[in-house]
Amino acid sequence: MKQMMTLALVMAMLGLVACDQSSGGSAASSTTTSGSAAGGSIGVKECDDYIAKWTACYKDPTTRAAVEPSFKQVKEQWTTMAKDPNQKAALATACKSMVDNFPSAACK
Numbered sequence: 001m002k003q004m005m006t007l008a009l010v011m012a013m014l015g016l017v018a019c020d021q022s023s024g025g026s027a028a029s030s031t032t033t034s035g036s037a038a039g040g041s042i043g044v045k046e047c048d049d050y051i052a053k054w055t056a057c058y059k060d061p062t063t064r065a066a067v068e069p070s071f072k073q074v075k076e077q078w079t080t081m082a083k084d085p086n087q088k089a090a091l092a093t094a095c096k097s098m099v100d101n102f103p104s105a106a107c108k
Contacts, residue, residue: 042075042078042079042082042091043079043082044078044082044088044091044092044095045092046091046092046093046095046096046099047078047082047091047092047095049095049099050095050098050099050102051075053099053102054071054102056107057102057104057106057107058107078091078095
């Protein structure tokens with residue numbers, strides 16, 4: 001139950017980030033873009049595919065600075081979940097769903 005709640009929160013947060021981007025919202029941030037913050041590997045192919053898609057999408061520095069802190073937290077949580085065999089399969093399913101439903105319209 002806990003892992004499903006966690007996955008639901010992760011998916012909801014990513015949805016909000018995408019909605020904020022597509023509606024022109026912004027947030028102030030002093031985060032700098034680095035290779036590890038933007039890319040990186042979770043160790044779950046579906047999540048790594050999502051990270052690659054996200055990284056390719058959010059190229060505008062202003063937009064990236066606004067959404068990257070939230071995405072970094074999501075990736076940290078995914079990394080933790082990927083270490084637990086009981087959560088890894090559910091994580092793969094959730095990430096596959098997010099790849100399949102990625103808001104490509106938000107990419108510029």
